[in-house]
């Protein structure tokens with residue numbers, strides 16, 4: 222019993238660390254995905270991606286669709302599952318990533334950022350193309366993708382289909398190189414339809430606590446005692462509270 226609790230405590234602590242590092246933008250969970258509103262989302266595709274084999278094989282995933290279609294939610298749900306399966310994951314809102322690249326160019330911290338990103342199994346870049354960036358930023362972005370090519374996975378969401386990324390990036394050579402590293406063999410989810418925000422506000426969404434799923438506890442209704450929010454990341458619990466050491470029983 223003590224060994225089991227110690228194992229659980231260690232697993233829980235490792236998962237908490239991965240989730241904190243990932244800094245996911247919203248608490249989403251693959252088990253909690255709402256498929257009721259038809260918008261080009263196939264349960265079979267999501268179940269396949271939830272297995273995380275695509276991350277083991279260093280493949281990429283591109284999720285596109287109009288605002289509110291659920292791109293960020295699906296990206297965070299897959300990223301949360303990746304954390305649960307032991308993959309080092311980092312989420313970046315694309316405009317923030319480009320701001321960090323720019324700051325890194327200015328203060329010399331760019332190599333550290335590139336190294337950090339090269340070392341994660343799954344890099345999520347949410348809302349690519351929302352803000353325009355200059356040619357120098359796209360060149361460093363290309364370097365990030367090049368470091369990951371065939372060795373680690375990148376998940377990109379965008380309101381724009383890849384066919385319009387040349388137009389967004391501007392420089393045809395850099396755009397070709399970016400697309401070449403991202404598109405081939407990538408998994409694609411193309412969402413359509415109106416905003417999920419409208420449906421959620423009408424009470425259509427599900428209300429299970431994703432953290433309870435993360436903790437392997439099944440659909441605990443709200444599970445306030447099971448989670449602890451730290452900054453903008455959500456920390457799951459698995460039978461023990463954060464920081465609580467196992468006790469002899």
Ligand SMILES: Nc1ncnc2c1ncn2[C@@H]1O[C@H](COP(=O)(O)OP(=O)(O)OP(=O)(O)O)[C@@H](O)[C@H]1O
Pocket residue numbers: 247253254255256286287288289290291292293294295348380417418421426427
């Ligand atoms: N499959 C889903 N199951 C449950 N809730 C969902 C699902 N998809 C989206 N939602 C909810 O709908 C809302 C909008 O989703 P989301 O933020 O992912 O949209 P988006 O496509 O990223 O929009 P934007 O382009 O404006 O960033 C969120 O509150 C999210 O929690």
Ligand SMILES: [Mg+2]
Pocket residue numbers: 292293294347348
């Ligand atoms: Mg979004």
